[in-house]
């Protein structure tokens with residue numbers, strides 16, 4: 643999981659896909675943080691992405707960095723604990739301009755039943771489950 647999180651940080655931007663009815667939705671994301679042994683992302687409850695995950699928590703992300711692409715497929719589970727939100731904001735202080743742990747909007751979610759696949763044109767895929 644550490645390797646997955648580090649890859650997401652190295653890539654800088656990943657693309658998070660959700661489902662809305664029968665329509666895939668995708669957008670750029672950047673937050674990735676390990677807290678209590680789980681891989682978390684951050685968003686705002688006002689966003690469509692948050693509403694889509696509430697209706698269907700299945701998600702997949704993709705990032706590309708130095709010839710390798712990573713896909714992480716799984717379920718995104720909200721952690722509604724203040725300490726989980728605080729840990730994310732500490733990891734991304736720049737978010738504090740727009741978010742606070744207790745603002746009722748900040749949301750952190752962790753991957754459950756995740757399958758991470760590192761792929762490239764030159765190597766066999768590497769699969770990590772967490």
Ligand SMILES: Cc1cc2nc3c(=O)[nH]c(=O)nc-3n(C[C@H](O)[C@H](O)[C@H](O)COP(=O)(O)O)c2cc1C
Pocket residue numbers: 654655667668669670671672673684685686689690691692
């Ligand atoms: C490089 C980059 C990184 C981003 N990272 C995040 C992020 O980690 N969390 C988030 O909620 N929005 C992030 N955003 C903003 C979302 O992409 C944007 O709010 C998007 O519209 C949300 O998807 P939605 O419109 O389907 O709700 C990022 C945008 C960019 C350009």
